[in-house]
Amino acid sequence: MYAYIGPKALAVMANEWGVEHAAEPGSEVDPAYLQFRIADQQTIDKESEEIPAGISRQPLRGEKFRRGLGSLFVNDVEFSECRDVDPNTYGDAVTPTRASANFVRALMGAVYLHGGRRAAKTFFEEHFKSRQLPIADLFGFTEPTRDLSKLCKREGFEAPVAKVISETGRLSRHPVFIVGIFSGKDKLGEGAGSSLTEARVRAAVAALKSWYLYSPLNARVPSSMEEEGAEPWKRAHIDPGEIIV
Numbered sequence: 015m016y017a018y019i020g021p022k023a024l025a026v027m028a029n030e031w032g033v034e035h036a037a038e039p040g041s042e043v044d045p046a047y048l049q050f051r052i053a054d055q056q057t058i059d060k061e062s063e064e065i066p067a068g069i070s071r072q073p074l075r076g077e078k079f080r081r082g083l084g085s086l087f088v089n090d091v092e093f094s095e096c097r098d099v100d101p102n103t104y105g106d107a108v109t110p111t112r113a114s115a116n117f118v119r120a121l122m123g124a125v126y127l128h129g130g131r132r133a134a135k136t137f138f139e140e141h142f143k144s145r146q147l148p149i150a151d152l153f154g155f156t157e158p159t160r161d162l163s164k165l166c167k168r169e170g171f172e173a174p175v176a177k178v179i180s181e182t183g184r185l186s187r188h189p190v191f192i193v194g195i196f197s198g199k200d201k202l203g204e205g206a207g208s209s210l211t212e213a214r215v216r217a218a219v220a221a222l223k224s225w226y227l228y229s230p231l232n233a234r235v236p237s238s239m240e241e242e243g244a245e246p247w248k249r250a251h252i253d254p255g256e257i258i259v
Contacts, residue, residue, distance in 0.1 A: 017147045018142055018143075018145060018147070019142065020115075021111055021112055021115040022111060022115075023145075024114065024115035024118040024119065025110070025111040025112075025114035025115050025118075027118055027141065027145075028114035028115070028117055028118050029114065033048055033114060033117060034047055034048065035047060035048040035049070035050065035110060035113060035114070036048065036049050048113060048114070048117055050107075050108055050113045051107045051108070052107060052108075052109070052110065053107040053108055053109050122134065122137065122138070125137045131240065135237060149227060150223055150227055153219075153222070153223060153226070153227075155218075155219055155222060158215055158218035158219045158221075158222055159174075159214065159215065159218045161218075161222060162174050162195065162202070162218045162221055162222055165222065165225065166197055171197045171198070172197045172198040173197070174195050174196065174197050174202060174218070174221070175195070175196050175197075176193050176194070176195055176196075176214045176217065176218075177193065177194050177196055178191060178192070178193055178210070179192045179193065179194045179204065180192045188208065189208060189209070190206060190207075190208065191206065191207055191208070191209065191210050191212075191213040192204065192205070192206045192213060193205055193206075193207075193210065193213035193214045193216075193217045194217060195214075195217045195218055195220075195221045202221035202224070202225075203217045203218065203219070203220035203221025203222075203223075203224055204217050204220060205217035205218070205219065205220050234247060234248070
């Protein structure tokens with residue numbers, strides 16, 4: 015969710031719209047500029063720190079800090095839940111990122127207030143949901159064959175077996191092998207490579223991504239209930255268990 019409506023994502027969106035901020039707020043500043051008192055450099059540096067996923071950090075002043083596995087893997091990553099931060103931590107001064115994010119939120123509220131729910135939903139779909147996040151690129155498997163074996167064991171599937179589906183040019187300088195990963199009679203994934211090992215690894219990665227990156231069919235959101243004659247809302251099925259890395 016943070017990848018679409020997080021502070022950094024909203025700040026990038028405001029920048030794409032051409033929103034600029036004034037150096038200092040005042041009555042002589044062009045009204046088209048975003049006016050706010052910029053926070054000190056130390057606060058800006060703290061907010062712009064990039065924390066690798068799964069690595070915790072020390073809390074900011076006035077911030078509630080959760081310790082343990084939940085803090086490591088749920089609350090301290092950019093694309094997860096928001097941490098509990100006191101809104102008055104920074105006082106009246108804000109960072110450019112936070113100010114730009116608040117501008118986009120205020121604009122969304124203005125569209126809803128003056129245009130209604132339908133206009134706000136259309137605005138959200140055109141400017142927020144239209145942005146694509148390459149989630150598949152965020153997955154990095156160091157040992158995909160081992161991870162796939164653990165996944166099959168956890169879910170009670172038959173042990174995965176790699177089989178050569180087709181090949182060409184085995185004795186040439188540029189051979190191509192297509193390998194499939196099967197669990198019983200079900201094909202979990204398929205991959206191509208210049209060697210059997212490369213094709214097997216790519217097939218295992220494809221199988222893992224197809225398991226974790228599936229999209230539910232006919233997914234609906236709670237706002238779909240606002241339509242006339244809408245069927246009762248049912249939440250989308252979310253796969254149980256943790257990602258094996």
